[in-house]
Amino acid sequence: MSDLAVETTAIPGLLVVRLPVHADARGWFKENWQRAKMTALGLPDFEPVQHNVAFNARRGTTRGVHTEPWDKFVSVTGGRAFGAWVDMREGDSFGTVVTCELDPATAVFVPRGVGNSYQTLDDAVAYTYLVNDHWRAGEAYPALDLADPDAAIAWPIPLAEAEVSEKDRSQPRLAEVTPMAPRTPLVLGANGQVGRALLAALPGAVGVGRDELDVTDADAVAAWPWHRHDVVLNAAAYTAVDAAETPEGRPAAWAANAAAPAALARVADAHRLTLVHYSTEYVFDGTRGDHVESEPVSPLGVYAQSKAAGELAATTAKRHYVLRTSWVVGEGGNFVRTMARLAAGGVSPSVVDDQVGRLTFADELVRATRHLLDATPERAPYGVYHVSNGGEPTTWADVAAAVFEAAGRDPGDVVRVSTAEYAAGKTLAPRPARSDFDLAKLRSTGFEPAEALPALRRYVAGLG
Template sequence: MLVVELIETQIPGLLVVRLDVHEDSRGWFKENWQRAKMTDLGLPDFGPVQNNMSFNTRRGATRGIHAEPWDKFVSVAAGRVFGAWVDMREGPSFGMTFHIEIEAAVAVFVPRGVGNSYQTLEDGTVYSYLVNDHWRPGFTYPALHLGDPTAAIPWPIPLEESEISAKDLGNPSLDDVVPMAPRRTLVVGAGGQLGRALCSTFPAAVPVDRDELDLTDAAAVEAWPWHEYDTVLNAAAYTAVDAAETPEGRRAAWAANASGPATLARLAGEHGFTLVHYSSDYVFDGTAAGPDGHTEDEALSPLGVYAQSKAAGDLAVGTAPRHYVLRTSWVVGDGANFVRTMQRLAADGVSPAVVDDQVGRLTFTDELVRATSHLLDGKAPYGIYNVTNGGEPTSWYDVARAVFRLAGRDESDVTPTSTAAYAKEYGQGKQLAPRPLHSVLDLAKLRATGFEPEDAMTALERYVRGETAQADSRP
């Protein structure tokens, strides 16, 4: 069975689907919902969880107009209806209407917040609708009077001759309808340097930290209104690489980097939100990279506890139906980081020794956030994406020399050392985690989406000089 046609309407997201119906002397057969074929055609993969049937005894039964907070896929199992929809979402399309007759070969995808209604045109009509969330007691949503003069729906059977419930007769006019707000964005780990950058670009997002939402607290997780969000940006992480090697650090690293993402992945499946998770070059041991760096499909090979917990988090997030894992490296933002340390040493007259055998690319938080917006806005295929700044790979030693130069110090005041020598000289009595020597991430997959990373050294110069990048701000 094939979907014959997908038709966009004037209401954004409201789609008419013309189905292939096979008829013979016995009756007819159709594939009312076939996920693979319909999503290939362009229908949203909206994840229905419930199928409802409404039997209508007589012609003229009229129901609506209800704007429930979930998506619907409506059709008929018997008979015919006149379907009508009114956009009741916040925004410029509020009040826009559309109507069509639905028979066996027609179905309609109705996005969240669009008011749905129908009038039966035959006795014994069975109206069917798939929904992607469960009804919740006590939850209210916008409704509109069937005869509202502004909507002016041309009902085939006059409403005074129709059968309408008392509740629907009491629905308000469009002037009195409170528009449905869009589902929101949640930033988990909003207090970190990446979280702060995300909140700056997503100003309407809800920011939370662990004291507001502890993902290890089952009761707190259960009480949180996950159904209110369509996107969750998980910037929470335990990043103390060396401390993760201690008993207490090990527990904290696994809780934040593995258990937390696993909880979010489960919730994403239950509530239908898109989960964006930020990962690390540490999931690789630095030995198997190709000529352009580690690719997204390279086998995981984490070295230390921090790395292992991050790799576990990647695997967990991959189970969410709608997910992006953004693997990054050498993150620099508003907070304590390597570049700020080098600036301070340069200002204090210190001449540090810096490792020259760990190679990668810097990732500035504004670039990581820009890539996040690009993937979400462009509806890029879900999955794993490497995200760093661009340009030639450098060592930490190269970065330190550049910072010293930009700070007015002589580059030669920074001396090179190896990872092994640094650990021997400065790691006495400390539990140092193993580091991958090759952290370059291949950016071909990200570039294929139309995103061009800014050169890391250009971004470094702007950062050291205290200039800010121009970032798009999302509502």
């Protein structure tokens, strides 16, 4: 009896598993799927949801080549079968063929997009397979002619002598097959500053606004084809901080900022997705700075409270990154653009000088997002991360003065006022006085944030 082992093959992700079989006079026993032991050896934790068995009465029964949009773990419970797999995914490995003999001591993990086929070498072979998604009516996926000359599968029993269905005999050849596309990231809130930056940086990402997918609508969420995606990036939010305090704004803020992330967390677990959720420094009351991820949240207003609840909901997803960020600047309306416009117009604005934080440029936030997604879970574990540009913390007035200087205006033209002075006569939601983050956890993953002030100067120069 050999030890449990996992072997790689010429098809990326296709793994051969050698199983210990315990035999005696009564027969044999094996652990056909053993999550802890197998994942420790490199098999993906693919979360099977269904176990199927195909009984094949006669030697020579041949099935495939079928390419389902889910992962499979195939094996036999008696007798032998010749297995053949063809990579049908987009990419350099398209058309690669791997074969091996299946017996009770050999199983194969077949990743999504790899065509699966087999031919029984004995009578009465039960071919079993675990899958991690349910069959969907109307779902089309690639199939391949068993006799395709380009694949050139060396069937032990000639196909002319084998038991093959008419459907499997009439499948297209490799040159006619449309390769299976990879699952793509889905960006929610695609029209916002962060959403636009994400779409620009993530090849193949699909972006949707609320008019295309309202995640506060249970029916719309249920109908969305989540199986086409591998990552959901939730950049959608109710961000009208002051309006959130109104009778109309309160329910809207809670629906978008709390209920929607809860729905997305359920979706992520149901479809094996990674959820990236963007949050805010407003979850802290700002009575102290240098906020660490483990600091208990202390939100002040309705917007802040709804975002804190959304964070908690998002962290219930098995695979999640909650990225708290501050003072976001990207494409679209933002504080920096406003200050640049006022500088150009000869205005001398009053800007608060007692709220402290760091700017976060949208492209820097996206760079951190990609870094976390590309890293291994061991290097960048799922969880909450603080993300902003680096450098010394500043006040809003400091930022305004830097914009004026970059625009050719005297930075002294910015009138520095306190929050109380600015708020006099206005109905404003409370703001945290200190918004600066400790970035040590993010740095521990190998990411070094770019400093904020040089990035600010580049941004202003790009405004033309």
